[in-house]
Every structure is written in C-alpha cells, then in structure tokens.
Amino acid sequence: MKLYNTIKGILLQHNETAFIIDEPWDLLINRDDLESYLVSKTKKAKQLTAAEKLEWLATDAILPPISRQEVWAAGVTYLKSRDARMEESQSSGAASLYDKVYDAERPELFFKAAASRVAGHGQQVYIRKDSAWNVPEPELTLFINSKGKIQGYSVGNDMSSRSIEGENALYLPQAKIYEKSAGLGPCLYVSSAHIGGETAIKLNIKRDGNIIYNDETTVSRIKRSFDELVSYLYSECDFSYGCYLMTGTCLVPPGEFTLNVGDEVEISIDKIGTLVNTIALNPKHKP
Numbered sequence: 001m002k003l004y005n006t007i008k009g010i011l012l013q014h015n016e017t018a019f020i021i022d023e024p025w026d027l028l029i030n031r032d033d034l035e036s037y038l039v040s041k042t043k044k045a046k047q048l049t050a051a052e053k054l055e056w057l058a059t060d061a062i063l064p065p066i067s068r069q070e071v072w073a074a075g076v077t078y079l080k081s082r083d084a085r086m087e088e089s090q091s092s093g094a095a096s097l098y099d100k101v102y103d104a105e106r107p108e109l110f111f112k113a114a115a116s117r118v119a120g121h122g123q124q125v126y127i128r129k130d131s132a133w134n135v136p137e138p139e140l141t142l143f144i145n146s147k148g149k150i151q152g153y154s155v156g157n158d159m160s161s162r163s164i165e166g167e168n169a170l171y172l173p174q175a176k177i178y179e180k181s182a183g184l185g186p187c188l189y190v191s192s193a194h195i196g197g198e199t200a201i202k203l204n205i206k207r208d209g210n211i212i213y214n215d216e217t218t219v220s221r222i223k224r225s226f227d228e229l230v231s232y233l234y235s236e237c238d239f240s241y242g243c244y245l246m247t248g249t250c251l252v253p254p255g256e257f258t259l260n261v262g263d264e265v266e267i268s269i270d271k272i273g274t275l276v277n278t279i280a281l282n283p284k285h286k287p
C-alpha cells in the first residue's frame with residue numbers, strides 16, 4: 001500500500017482504492033506495524049471517488065513524503081559507485097578512500113537533508129552554481145521508525161556534485177548538501193515484507209524531451225544488507241519521528257555526462273513508483 005502526502009491531506013492507496021487518512025503525518029508513519037495499522041484504517045476511512053483521487057494525485061498536488069524526519073544516506077554500497085568515485089578522485093589522491101570504505105566493516109553514512117531541502121515528485125531539484133559536473137543518484141530509500149524497524153520504502157535522488165567531491169573528499173558535505181539536493185517520493189510504499197533483490201531501479205534522463213541517458217539494475221547488487229546500514233545509523237543516533245535512509249547509488253552516468261538546467265530526471269523502482277524531478281538552479285542565482 002502507498003501513502004501520499006499531498007496539499008489536500010494524506011491519501012492511502014490500497015488495491016487501487018484511495019482513502020483519506022486524517023492523522024498527523026509524523027504520528028501516522030512512526031508505528032511498529034504500519035502496514036497492519038493502515039489495513040485497519042481502510043475499514044472506516046472515507047473513500048475518494050476516481051475523480052477525487054485524480055485531483056489529489058495531480059503532479060502539482062503531491063508533496064514529498066516527509067515532515068519531521070531526517071534524510072541520511074549510505075555511500076559506496078555498489079561497485080558502480082566505488083569505481084566512478086575512484087576515477088573522479090584520481091588527481092586529489094583520495095581514490096583509495098572509496099576502495100577501503102567499500103570493503104570496510106563500517107559503512108559510509110552521512111546526513112543528507114532536513115525536510116526543507118527535500119523536493120517531492122514533480123518538483124525541482126537544484127544543481128550548484130559553483131559545480132561544473134553534476135549527476136543524479138537513484139537510490140532505494142528506506143523508511144525506518146523510531147525503534148529502528150524498516151516500515152516502508154521510497155524513491156530517492158541523492159543529487160551530487162562530482163567536481164566538488166572529486167576535488168577533495170573533505171568537500172563531500174558541500175557536494176551533497178545544499179538547497180533541494182534531495183528528491184524523495186512519489187509516495188511512501190508501506191510493506192512489512194523486505195523489498196527483494198530482484199527489485200529493479202531505473203534511471204532516465206531527458207533533455208528537450210529526448211532520452212539522453214538510461215540504464216537500470218537491481219537491488220541484488222548492493223554490497224551490504226539494509227539491517228547492517230540501519231544498525232550503524234541507529235547505534236548512536238535517535239530519531240523520534242523515524243528517519244529516511246538512501247541506500248547508495250547503483251547507477252552512474254558516464255564520466256563526460258553532466259546535468260543541465262531543464263533536464264528531467266526520472267527514477268523508477270519496482271512496487272514504489274516513479275519520481276520525476278526537473279533540474280534547476282537555486283532562483284537566488286538568477287540574474
């Protein structure tokens with residue numbers, strides 16, 4: 001089942017039927033058995049008509065599925081990410097850092113975004129004005145409750161500046177954290193079953209309506225288990241409202257590729273849906 005955060009309220013989609021859930025987002029999602037709770041809500045919740053459902057789920061009505069949750073990210077969990085980063089950091093001498101962290105017991109985890117820096121489906125994500133080389137990172141994103149239990153999944157885009165990270169690995173926070181540097185959505189897919197290794201992740205990038213890059217892979221290529229990532233994240237941090245964790249990028253466009261303003265980034269993950277974001281500059285930089 002899918003939970004959508006919208007300008008009209010919270011919509012629960014269960015077997016194609018849409019229900020209104022009239023509860024605060026943070027209390028609603030931070031449950032131990034979110035899926036069973038939502039199934040129980042379908043017995044009494046108000047149903048939307050097909051026309052109402054279309055209005056609630058219009059692209060400009062959808063908000064990111066987040067309120068007081070933090071967004072964290074794991075890095076170098078797929079070989080593709082390790083290899084691309086080793087290449088981009090040759091001249092800075094940091095290549096071995098990525099090699100080591102891929103094999104290390106402790107995973108790389110970093111704070112990615114507060115909710116205010118997150119863009120939802122149909123919204124703009126930004127590239128930095130001072131970055132010459134920019135890519136989206138399509139990432140399966142876990143929703144973990146305050147007790148450290150995975151309750152659902154979303155589609156994440158960990159926007160990254162390869163030029164800034166490649167210049168010096170200590171610039172990672174600037175390469176990763178800035179206004180609208182995280183895409184999340186279109187919904188929170190709630191499931192008590194672990195999402196399987198066969199789950200496909202697809203990335204399409206369109207420029208002027210034409211596909212200029214597309215590739216796909218499956219979650220099975222990840223090096224670490226979700227439980228391992230969650231256990232490191234929760235070992236010394238508390239998350240009163242739960243937390244989102246992007247699990248690392250599995251696809252990296254070729255070295256010569258960089259995003260342009262106006263490009264459309266489309267990330268699809270089986271069962272969850274498709275997150276579409278348009279690339280923009282922070283409007284404060286516009287002349």
Ligand code: DO4
Pocket residue numbers: 073074075076077078081082085108137158172247248249
């Ligand atoms: O090591 C830097 C960040 C890695 C990352 O974001 C990823 O692998 O997805």
Ligand code: MG
Pocket residue numbers: 073074075137139158248249
């Ligand atoms: Mg990433």
